[in-house]
Amino acid sequence: EAQVTQNPRYLITVTGKKLTVTCSQNMNHEYMSWYRQDPGLGLRQIYYSMNVEVTDKGDVPEGYKVSRKEKRNFPLILESPSPNQTSLYFCASRQYSGGHQETQYFGPGTRLLVL
Amino acid sequence: GEDVEQSLFLSVREGDSSVINCTYTDSSSTYLYWYKQEPGAGLQLLTYIFSNMDMKQDQRLTVLLNKKDKHLSLRIADTQTGDSAIYFCAEIPPGGYQKVTFGIGTKLQVIP
Numbered sequence: 001e002a003q004v005t006q007n008p009r010y011l012i013t014v015t016g017k018k019l020t021v022t023c024s025q026n027m028n029h030e031y032m033s034w035y036r037q038d039p040g041l042g043l044r045q046i047y048y049s050m051n052v053e054v055t056d057k058g059d060v061p062e063g064y065k066v067s068r069k070e071k072r073n074f075p076l077i078l079e080s081p082s083p084n085q086t087s088l089y090f091c092a093s094r095q096y097s098g099g100h101q102e103t104q105y106f107g108p109g110t111r112l113l114v115l
Numbered sequence: 116g117e118d119v120e121q122s123l124f125l126s127v128r129e130g131d132s133s134v135i136n137c138t139y140t141d142s143s144s145t146y147l148y149w150y151k152q153e154p155g156a157g158l159q160l161l162t163y164i165f166s167n168m169d170m171k172q173d174q175r176l177t178v179l180l181n182k183k184d185k186h187l188s189l190r191i192a193d194t195q196t197g198d199s200a201i202y203f204c205a206e207i208p209p210g211g212y213q214k215v216t217f218g219i220g221t222k223l224q225v226i227p
Binding site: 048 | 146219
């Protein structure tokens with residue numbers, strides 16, 4: 001079954017304690033990205049990756065890091081979390097197959113609370 | 116920069132058609148997307164339209180694109196209670212693999 005998995009699904013942490021949210025896809029998609037969803041703001045892109053070792057900033061990259069050492073994994077790293085990073089995070093993968101055909105999958109979300 | 120706007124809320128009766136609207140600012144956008152988010156779930160890609168198209172139909176879903184007015188709409192025919200969700204439109208600029216800009220989402224409430 002095609003899917004994007006995220007772990008953990010829920011996390012409560014304290015300011016300054018480094019954390020990593022993992023994301024993995026099993027579809028061999030080249031493109032992966034991270035979003036945060038906040039009430040009244042919709043989804044905002046944090047980082048995206050077009051392939052292994054290729055990453056770039058989205059609209060709200062401050063306070064986040066990513067890496068793409070393998071095609072299937074795209075972890076999101078918060079080196080020193082702050083309360084304004086409390087949010088719902090989604091990982092997604094996407095593959096454009098030509099002829100205006102593409103597939104996209106979103107993970108189930110990670111709800112993060114930073115105290 | 117890019118901006119995508121949507122109305123916040125829409126209420127329709129079961130069996131009626133729903134029309135969710137979206138406006139965008141980037142006239143060079145390549146792809147325009149519609150997603151559905153059910154409570155407590157991630158986003159599901161519903162449909163998308165390439166910028167050189169005016170309309171796309173997929174079963175009960177019809178996407179209309181007015182490039183002159185930079186207006187995108189999603190029509191859901193014979194709306195069902197299972198269609199109750201938040202609907203997001205999004206745009207991707209030329210290149211296809213770059214930044215994605217989402218609207219804030221329209222909450223569709225279907226009244227039985």
